[in-house]
Amino acid sequence: MTSFRATFCPDCGSKLGTQWLEHKERPYCESCDRIIFQRPIPCADVAVIDGGYVLLIKRTNPPHAGKWALPGGVLEAGEPPAVGATRELEEETGLSVTPADLTIIGGYTATAPQGWYNAGYIYAVLYDNVSGEPSSGGDAKETRFWNLDELQSSEQELRPEPDDESHIKKSVNELYEDR
Numbered sequence: 339m340t341s342f343r344a345t346f347c348p349d350c351g352s353k354l355g356t357q358w359l360e361h362k363e364r365p366y367c368e369s370c371d372r373i374i375f376q377r378p379i380p381c382a383d384v385a386v387i388d389g390g391y392v393l394l395i396k397r398t399n400p401p402h403a404g405k406w407a408l409p410g411g412v413l414e415a416g417e418p419p420a421v422g423a424t425r426e427l428e429e430e431t432g433l434s435v436t437p438a439d440l441t442i443i444g445g446y447t448a449t450a451p452q453g454w455y456n457a458g459y460i461y462a463v464l465y466d467n468v469s470g471e472p473s474s475g476g477d478a479k480e481t482r483f484w485n486l487d488e489l490q491s492s493e494q495e496l497r498p499e500p501d502d503e504s505h506i507k508k509s510v511n512e513l514y515e516d517r
């Protein structure tokens with residue numbers, strides 16, 4: 339299993355052929371007799387909401403370096419999504435939250451420019467349920483609250499899906515509707 343479409347077997351290094359399985363031609367290692375599936379990378383993001391504001395980070399690293407995005411990142415193997423979401427939030431913003439205080443508000447798929455696929459969970463939490471002051475670390479070089487109305491006029495500065503203005507706004511509005 340790889341995040342790229344593999345050319346060589348990640349286990350034995352043999353050049354891969356193909357095999358047809360479940361309506362798709364897939365990379366196949368004859369030596370290991372196994373299909374090398376290409377899988378999306380699981381991610382989790384968190385929208386910290388304070389009134390009409392949402393906390394975003396300015397990304398340090400590719401993909402989309404320099405763009406603003408929800409704090410979040412890739413889940414570790416064996417890590418429950420809500421736990422990964424809180425870990426990433428703390429790494430990037432210094433804010434702590436209990437995983438049980440997160441509300442799941444959506445999911446997404448996105449294509450990274452490097453050609454792999456992300457599949458993610460979006461969580462939200464009210465700022466009242468978070469401890470600490472926002473700071474920047476990990477993949478974040480800046481952290482600040484954005485007014486929801488400001489997002490529309492700053493679309494160019496935002497990471498494309500899942501952080502386009504409409505997606506963030508939808509996420510936040512859904513959280514409020516639930517309350």
Ligand SMILES: [Zn+2]
Nearest residue numbers: 347350367370
């Ligand atoms: Zn092999």
